[in-house]
Amino acid sequence: xxxxxxxxxxxxxxxxxxxxxxxxxxxxxxxxxxxxxxxxxxxxxxxxxxxxxxxxxxxxxxxxxxxxxxxxxxxxxxxxxxxxxxxxxxxxxxxxxxxxxxxxxxxxxxxxxxxxxxxxxxxxxxxxxxxxxxxxxxxxxxxxxxxxxxxxxxxxxxxxxxxxxxxxxxxxxxxxxxxxxxxxxxxxxxxxxxxxxxxxxxxxxxxxxxxxxxxxxxxxxxxxxxxxxxxxxxxxxxxxxxxxxxxxxxxxxxxxxxxxxxxxxxxxxxxxxxxxxxxxxxxxxxxxxxxxxxxxxxxxxxxxxxxxxx
Amino acid sequence: xxxxxxxxxxxxxxxxxxxxxxxxxxxxxxxxxxxxxxxxxxxxxxxxxxxxxxxxxxxxxxxxxxxxxxxxxxxxxxxxxxxxxxxxxxxxxxxxxxxxxxxxxxxxxxxxxxxxxxxxxxxxxxxxxxxxxxxxxxxxxxxxxxxxxxxxxxxxxxxxxxxxxxxxxxxxxxxxxxxxxxxxxxxxxxxxxxxxxxxxxxxxxxxxxxxxxxxxxxxxxxxxxxxxxxxxxxxxxxxxxxxxxxxxxxxxxxxxxxxxxxxxxxxxxxxxxxxxxxxxxx
Amino acid sequence: xxxxxxxxxxxxxxxxxxxxxxxxxxxxxxxxxxxxxxxxxxxxxxxxxxxxxxxxxxxxxxxxxxxxxxxxxxxxxxxxxxxxxxxxxxxxxxxxxxxxxxxxxxxxxxxxxxxxxxxxxxxxxxxxxxxxxxxxxxxxxxxxxxxxxxxxxxxxxxxxxxxxxxxxxxxxxxxxxxxxxxxxxxxxxxxxxxxxxxxxxxxxxxxxxxxxxxxxxxxxxxxxxxxxxxxxxxxxxxxxxxxxxxxxxxxxxxxxxxxxxxxxxxxxxxxxxxxxxxxxxxxxxxxxxxxxxxxxxxxxxxxxxxxxxxxxxxxxxxxxxxxxxxxxxxxxxxxxxxxxxxxxxxxxxxxxxxx
Numbered sequence: 010x011x012x013x014x015x016x017x018x019x020x021x022x023x024x025x026x027x028x029x030x031x032x033x034x035x036x037x038x039x040x041x042x043x044x045x046x047x048x049x050x051x052x053x054x055x056x057x058x059x060x061x062x063x064x065x066x067x068x069x070x071x072x073x074x075x076x077x078x079x080x081x082x083x084x085x086x087x088x089x090x091x092x093x094x095x096x097x098x099x100x101x102x103x104x105x106x107x108x109x110x111x112x113x114x115x116x117x118x119x120x121x122x123x124x125x126x127x128x129x130x131x132x133x134x135x136x137x138x139x140x141x142x143x144x145x146x147x148x149x150x151x152x153x154x155x156x157x158x159x160x161x162x163x164x165x166x167x168x169x170x171x172x173x174x175x176x177x178x179x180x181x182x183x184x185x186x187x188x189x190x191x192x193x194x195x196x197x198x199x200x201x202x203x204x205x206x207x208x209x210x211x212x213x214x215x216x217x218x219x220x221x222x223x224x225x226x227x228x229x230x231x232x233x234x235x236x237x238x239x240x241x242x243x244x245x246x247x248x249x250x251x252x253x254x255x256x257x258x259x260x261x262x263x264x265x266x267x268x269x270x271x272x273x274x275x276x277x278x279x280x281x282x283x284x285x286x287x288x289x290x291x292x293x294x295x296x297x298x299x300x301x302x303x304x305x306x307x308x309x310x311x312x313x314x315x316x317x318x319x
Numbered sequence: 320x321x322x323x324x325x326x327x328x329x330x331x332x333x334x335x336x337x338x339x340x341x342x343x344x345x346x347x348x349x350x351x352x353x354x355x356x357x358x359x360x361x362x363x364x365x366x367x368x369x370x371x372x373x374x375x376x377x378x379x380x381x382x383x384x385x386x387x388x389x390x391x392x393x394x395x396x397x398x399x400x401x402x403x404x405x406x407x408x409x410x411x412x413x414x415x416x417x418x419x420x421x422x423x424x425x426x427x428x429x430x431x432x433x434x435x436x437x438x439x440x441x442x443x444x445x446x447x448x449x450x451x452x453x454x455x456x457x458x459x460x461x462x463x464x465x466x467x468x469x470x471x472x473x474x475x476x477x478x479x480x481x482x483x484x485x486x487x488x489x490x491x492x493x494x495x496x497x498x499x500x501x502x503x504x505x506x507x508x509x510x511x512x513x514x515x516x517x518x519x520x521x522x523x524x525x526x527x528x529x530x531x532x533x534x535x536x537x538x539x540x541x542x543x544x545x546x547x548x549x550x551x552x553x554x555x556x557x558x559x560x561x562x563x564x565x566x567x568x569x570x571x572x573x574x575x576x577x578x579x580x581x582x583x584x585x586x587x588x589x590x591x592x593x594x595x596x597x598x599x600x601x
Numbered sequence: 602x603x604x605x606x607x608x609x610x611x612x613x614x615x616x617x618x619x620x621x622x623x624x625x626x627x628x629x630x631x632x633x634x635x636x637x638x639x640x641x642x643x644x645x646x647x648x649x650x651x652x653x654x655x656x657x658x659x660x661x662x663x664x665x666x667x668x669x670x671x672x673x674x675x676x677x678x679x680x681x682x683x684x685x686x687x688x689x690x691x692x693x694x695x696x697x698x699x700x701x702x703x704x705x706x707x708x709x710x711x712x713x714x715x716x717x718x719x720x721x722x723x724x725x726x727x728x729x730x731x732x733x734x735x736x737x738x739x740x741x742x743x744x745x746x747x748x749x750x751x752x753x754x755x756x757x758x759x760x761x762x763x764x765x766x767x768x769x770x771x772x773x774x775x776x777x778x779x780x781x782x783x784x785x786x787x788x789x790x791x792x793x794x795x796x797x798x799x800x801x802x803x804x805x806x807x808x809x810x811x812x813x814x815x816x817x818x819x820x821x822x823x824x825x826x827x828x829x830x831x832x833x834x835x836x837x838x839x840x841x842x843x844x845x846x847x848x849x850x851x852x853x854x855x856x857x858x859x860x861x862x863x864x865x866x867x868x869x870x871x872x873x874x875x876x877x878x879x880x881x882x883x884x885x886x887x888x889x890x891x892x893x894x895x896x897x898x899x900x901x902x903x904x905x906x907x908x909x910x911x912x913x914x915x916x917x918x919x920x921x922x923x924x925x926x927x928x929x930x931x932x933x934x935x936x937x938x939x940x941x942x943x944x945x946x947x948x949x950x951x952x953x954x955x956x
Contacts (some may be wrong), residue, residue, distance in 0.1 A: 408864065410862070428854070438863065
């Protein structure tokens with residue numbers, strides 16, 4: 010008689026790692042758990058995740074966390090106070106506004122920019138890439154030519170020109186950045202689609218009578234998602250830096266909104282003696298970008314160990 | 320070349336190669352022992368039997384994180400385990416040579432063939448460039464490459480597989496090593512080219528009186544080419560015998576391998592299947 | 602044996618020449634379509650987006666007859682595709698209109714300022730390659746060690762820090778507090794009248810003319826922005842070098858090289874790095890292109906009179922002709938470098954040479 014197997018308790022570690030899952034959910038959760046384990050071994054990746062969670066929390070609870078009003082400052086008494094002054098941990102700017110509060114509220118703007126750019130650029134790239142890869146032929150040729158043309162453009166300069174034409178404002182900045190960001194996602198989606206296009210499970214679905222539209226939407230697109238997510242996360246830092254650059258030039262969020270790039274620009278005038286006005290927002294940008302880079306690196310290593318050179 | 324020593328060229332006693340992996344340690348080679356004189360020894364086994372790792376351990380080419388232990392690992396009286404990295408490096412190429420499997424991957428793609436051959440020479444001997452070039456051309460002729468001057472200036476991707484493997488042989492034998500380890504030297508080649516390369520190898524080994532370790536998965540090839548055969552399974556030696564006596568193999572795994580060789584004229588229904596017993600990998 | 606070898610080799614030679622012809626044709630088509638695409642995008646930005654392109658160019662305080670004249674010049678009454686035709690024709694002849702700010706033709710302005718940006722990008726790339734490649738090799742060879750971690754973190758910070766902020770802080774430290782470097786611009790005013798540039802690369806021009814004091818002054822001006830851009834270049838180059846080297850060190854030819862008894866140093870630098878060298882060259886070219894773009898913000902901080910400062914100044918003054926002209930030039934150089942590096946990769950790699 011064969012050895013009697015103990016069925017593991019649901020949601021326990023053994024259940025997740027079992028190589029004979031009894032339900033789709035168990036298989037899915039098991040895979041996610043393995044990926045999480047690989048990710049969690051990388052301490053820098055965990056640090057990145059921590060930073061991003063912190064960003065989300067700060068943005069969500071900005072009203073509660075910020076000690077002062079970010080747009081209305083105490084011009085009379087609190088102008089250009091250094092960090093460590095009573096009640097103003099990071100100092101104040103030339104309009105008497107608390108820099109810490111401005112940074113906290115500015116995180117909302119940063120988050121808004123990232124989310125909107127991702128929500129606009131990634132789906133465009135995904136659709137263009139999967140359609141191009143799946144359809145092939147002249148559709149593929151034309152779409153890829155357009156993608157390559159956009160890929161070859163300098164992103165910051167083009168975003169600059171776009172915002173110059175559209176007029177300054179955070180919505181235009183988001184649009185401009187999104188327009189220059191989608192091509193890499195199209196390339197990735199297309200590459201992934203090409204690897205699956207001729208596989209047997211696609212043929213099987215075709216035999217069942219699925220329309221190309223349904224095949225692309227429900228079968229091909231989900232498979233591209235993991236590479237796309239990694240790429241989007243890695244691009245986040247670049248998007249933040251571009252947005253900050255636009256803000257620095259006065260093309261992003263307009264005053265008195267506490268956009269981090271614009272804060273650096275307005276603090277530039279007093280950089281010699283009141284260095285903190287321009288320095289603090291830069292640290293915020295640095296930390297958040299670093300967080301996304303660490304997170305993206307960790308995700309990439311966890312999802313594809315071959316890349317990590319394991 | 321040094322005069323022939325008395326006693327075996329290579330002594331291996333209880334060699335163990337262990338790789339640390341995420342799920343624990345994996346023992347690729349588990350207590351292999353044999354000696355080699357100026358003769359031809361074949362090591363046969365399937366993928367994962369540890370035969371390649373044995374060869375690499377002797378050369379000192381195992382990946383860095385692996386652990387190699389043995390109660391004895393000696394070449395011509397030199398204790399390889401106690402030798403410094405520099406001493407082992409001096410042995411490689413000069414006194415022990417190694418031929419790898421696929422010249423498509425084992426030759427440096429951005430260096431000309433001539434440069435790669437000369438490199439071995441200049442690493443071990445003090446020669447001028449022209450002297451080295453002459454030696455290299457001689458060596459190319461010795462492996463029966465008919466237009467050595469032209470091939471000298473070619474890149475590895477510009478020559479065929481058979482020629483590439485002959486270049487590899489030239490590259491590794493040019494300093495006149497006493498022992499050669501051939502790790503699947505013909506497995507990547509077409510059958511007709513295999514015989515050519517093997518005959519060149521045969522001639523050179525005989526001419527120079529070298530000891531040869533021939534690693535392969537092809538039992539018939541090894542038995543026809545070598546004097547002695549070692550059969551490996553799951554990191555252990557399961558049989559060792561002269562190739563002439565192969566038909567009297569005692570271990571069931573070797574017998575299974577022999578049964579897999581097709582013969583003309585006999586009816587073999589049902590086809591024999593290679594049996595694996597758990598106790599062989601214990 | 603040899604007969605079959607030579608037949609195969611000549612067959613390869615013949616197919617190589619015909620595929621090179623096709624490859625050149627495909628390359629040219631790519632070049633043309635990409636440039637046309639760039640012009641189409643800038644045309645869209647300049648003519649289609651603004652409600653009144655003429656107003657966008659001259660500003661809303663210009664008198665009516667000026668606006669009307671510009672409208673005529675632009676041919677705004679013509680259908681769009683005709684406008685685009687004239688636009689492309691003008692761009693190809695270098696006619697980007699006139700700058701409202703300087704009243705010069707934009708092309709003349711650009712010709713004046715572009716060498717400054719190129720010099721900066723060149724210094725930055727040299728710095729980045731000189732330090733980035735060895736650091737990447739070190740990180741790959743000593744993988745997992747402290748050195749590897751440090752190189753990776755330094756690189757990651759380079760990917761995460763806003764360049765204009767770092768420039769600002771470094772200026773405060775090295776100029777305001779330490780007085781080690783010079784600022785602003787490329788030369789002290791004193792030298793602007795005694796020095797005649799030849800190529801526009803001040804370091805080179807002053808050396809060639811034997812003007813050591815000018816050279817030293819130019820050096821003191823370029824060292825900080827150059828090092829800053831160099832740091833960004835280093836982050837990218839070291840990361841890619843590490844990645845390429847890790848890939849190469851796993852290959853079989855490295856095992857064979859060790860079997861030959863070569864020293865580890867020789868294997869790393871002459872075998873692994875040489876193989877990594879071809880994609881590395883394209884990485885360096887792409888880094889240069891990236892620095893041209895990065896200079897836009899750096900020049901603002903350092904008041905470096907290059908193309909970047911020109912574009913941002915024009916931006917602040919709503920000088921659309923200048924902004925778009927600059928964009929086209931930066932874009933064109935960017936595209937050219939990208940395409941050329943692609944071509945370079947294909948021709949330099951012996952593996953891809955005979956296909």
